[in-house]
Amino acid sequence: MSRPVIGIIGNQYVIDNRFPVQAAGGMNCAAIAGPAQCMPLVIPSDPDYVSIPELLEHCDGFLFTGGRPNVHPGQYGEEPTEAHGAFDEARDAIAIPLIRACVERGQPFFGICRGFQEVNVAMGGTLYPEIRDLPGRDNHRMPPDGTLEEQFALRHKVHFADGGVFHRLMGAQEVMTNTLHGQGIKAAGPDIVIDGLASDGTPEAIYVRDAPGFTLSVQWHPEWNAARDPVSRVLFNAFGDAARAWAARGAGMARRSA
Template structure:
């Protein structure tokens, strides 16, 4: 049996009728790595959330909108984009329940930021505003293309999966981890110091990256390896 990986969808209110939305690159990456994706509908019924978690062997948190700063003790600042409090509450609840059950966790972009907030960390609400000397992390043009380098921590999960201490990644974000949450360690940074990968230091598997490997699994072995490593952890 393939491990069942939960992926939360979000409510897209951009059109006349609300839609449950998710970029298909995310479930496609889980499938490519040998997992079975299960899309989770955003809602706030605790009983249903508990039943959702019982169905899962692992939880993947995808990229998306900014997390509301109130969840890490701040007021919205200049550059913070539109947030969805309902989505934040839903995904934070999923992460909390998944951690209680000891499920493996993997996150991309917003997912990495959400793990950090869930564990008591904070975020830069807008890198160009708060760190004007930082790289241009919001990549123009084709989001599949490599954009900037990262330095990888020796002995980390990232080094094992990427096969070295240097790599190039794609990049589409304007927020990033500021103060690191409890039980996390940094495993990769960009040249400007912005955190590009984290892993858990205790308990169940937790891994996350700031870039978008799901967009490159068909052309980049290291990006596929990130998802395969997660799916393997979900099979254990």
């Protein structure tokens, strides 16, 4: 039996200051192929290359990954400043409408870091340009030095709403996560449920209220050590199950229309 196909929304890079590429992290591919038990397909996130209808047709779900460029504040009605950092408006042009289409169709997606922020923006929310500048907030950015193991190490707790979606999924109300982000949710979209918070009040886990499909998204990076970390593994297992359910539904519809 073929595996469900997960479109991994990539990012633009330039190698050696010369060669433009579209790429996604190997950790994301490993998490999809491993704990999710799906087939990873890296998507060039640029409307010059792909369209929303094509992506919806060919993929059973989507992973909205992290990335250094931030969502352009014009997407939520604000002017860009130096604090907002670099942007990737081509990715915005794919990710934002794709999230909305998935919510409407019930097609599963999983948002991580920038992807978490894209989900909030797609649903009408806004973002802070820099969490660490806010009174009472911690520095959630990646440590600038050290090995990958040190940079992706578990650094703070996330507390889930009692009896909420994440609490039920994890079987625990509090988990340890890594943290590698600068921006964060300012105002949640009208249909965004904030289901998990860091100890400083930063939103860390969300989903879309009353959406017919899987919409869980997290501010941390569960793709790191996904096969062995119990929190990450549960998230990718659940996402893979949602993709398999979607794929089976599509196969059933195809058989009925044949």
